[in-house]
Amino acid sequence: MPKVSMEELEKTALEMIRNSGSTGILQSDLWRRLGLDSREGSRLVLRLAKKGLIRREQVVVNGRRTYRLRYTRPPSLELKLKVDIEDVLDIPCFTCPFLGQCGPGNFNDPRTCPILQAWLERKARELLGDDGKA
Ligand code: SF4
Known part of the structure; x- marks a missing residue:
């Protein structure tokens, strides 16, 4: 599998989050769709959040705490x-x-x-x- 640059990965992730609209997307779903493990996925999400491009909202799904991600326009x-x-x-x-x-x-x-x-x-x-x- 060809190596994808971090910028491309961020761009793809941001596009997915933006396309999820007001519903948002669970971070675990995003990682799965991008083929990332939780460590890589967390780093990616934190980078996008730090840049102010997404908002993380803590939610409980099937008894487990996770985050729902929503796009925020700078x-x-x-x-x-x-x-x-x-x-x-x-x-x-x-x-x-x-x-x-x-x-x-x-x-x-x-x-x-x-x-x-x-x-x-x-x-x-x-x-x-x-x-x-x-
Ligand atoms: S004096 Fe200069 S800044 Fe003022 S309106 Fe004329 S061109 Fe514009």
Whole structure:
């Protein structure tokens, strides 16, 4: 049997856990499907949990304690998924007459620009679902 890299194994395991949806998957079922023993399986699961990609929930099955694994989307990824091209089309810099002279340390500086700052604050409120329209 060809040796599978740890990254491939993690990817496959994560895919299985994600596909198990809100029900999740028992860790022993995951190990069995991946052909891992409990030592290898535990290490794999702990690595995924440490990365914040899965959640482990202690359960009792047939009188034995085990863990149910569920996929957790990382917060940074969640935010990234909410941003698409439509969200940045109205950035003020695209139509700003000072764009050519704007830069760090210049009179027009994106780090201190009140127009850009106001736009960023409005976008952040929209992305976080707090656009003041409620
Ligand atoms: S940061 Fe401000 S001044 Fe610079 S291009 Fe954008 S809107 Fe214009």
